[in-house]
Amino acid sequence: MALLHRPISLPLLPLAAPASFISHPKHIHLRKVAVPKFRSAPPTVALLNLNPPPYDFDALEPHMSKQTLSFHWGKHHRAYVDNCNNQIKDTELEECTLEDIIKKTYNNGDPRPVFNNAAQAWNHEFFWECMKPGGGKEPKGEILELIKRDFGAYDEFLKEFKQASATQFGSGWAWLVLKDNKLVIEKTPNALNPLIWGHKPLLTIDVWEHAYYLDYQNRRPDYISTFMNELVSWDAVNARLDRAKASAT
Ligand SMILES: [Fe+2]
Incomplete structure (x- = not known):
């Protein structure tokens, strides 16, 4: 902000x-x-x-x-x-x-x-700032290396991030964060975010219905897939990763 x-x-x-x-x-x-x-x-x-x-x-x-x-x-x-x-x-x-x-x-x-x-x-x-025109798909740069290190492969990360986003009951958010120098996926209800635990947010998706209902109605999984395939700004994620690492040192 x-x-x-x-x-x-x-x-x-x-x-x-x-x-x-x-x-x-x-x-x-x-x-x-x-x-x-x-x-x-x-x-x-x-x-x-x-x-x-x-x-x-x-x-x-x-x-x-x-x-x-x-x-x-x-x-x-x-x-x-x-x-x-x-x-x-x-x-x-x-x-x-x-x-x-x-x-x-x-x-x-x-x-x-x-x-x-x-x-x-x-x-x-x-x-x-997590989105950009022409975004999405597999990331490049250091975030991809860390995803492979901590999740085994991008497809495994994608599966886990989608699962967290789809299963957040009711309103909330799913996050990719840096926690103790390791990538972790978290989900939070309502307004909660990982700052309250001291984690460094790198990526989020808003899964409140107001984020997708006009375009996808009740099809939250379709919204999540589109977000990951077409909208994610991995440039922003890599920039945040740089800042998170710098602040840790
Ligand atoms: Fe929202």
Whole structure:
């Protein structure tokens, strides 16, 4: 999550407003950039910003429709960011990074009200960056070597990731994470993410129904297969792997 004046320890990829976002303002309304508050000291407080996906809203078609992406980002993601900002405003959490807000408000398994919105704001920006036009299929680079090391073969990883995504009961997420320098697949319900356990997320898929129902209705396995075959940005995963390893050292 890009934050004004609030660097996070696992930075997301650089984002640029997609062309359709700029050229069709009647369809997508840009949320005002949060303005740092000024107290007697220099600004140290900022609210979360709602960044758009790093591609046009129709760029993932026919695998993910413009309608799905527009609603998912423009309604769901926006609501998480707005609700989080309302909940942290004028509290001590304004001084924290988003990652710290998530860890603090998880509250050792007894989440405070802001946790769900904060985690979902982070999860969605991370998710947009997990995809790109013309993505998917077998990865290249170091992530492929680690997949072979830790799962035996890409096909075995694919089978396990699909299984985790398909069997997450109800709303939630499936993840590929770096845990103790090893690749591990995890799944989480609702807003939970692996940051709360100190794991380094590399890839995720949103399996809330709002992520796929307009395009795939109840066929979650079809959505998962399409995500893996056509949409995953392995470039983003490799970049995150580099940062995760660097932060570990
Ligand atoms: Fe979502």
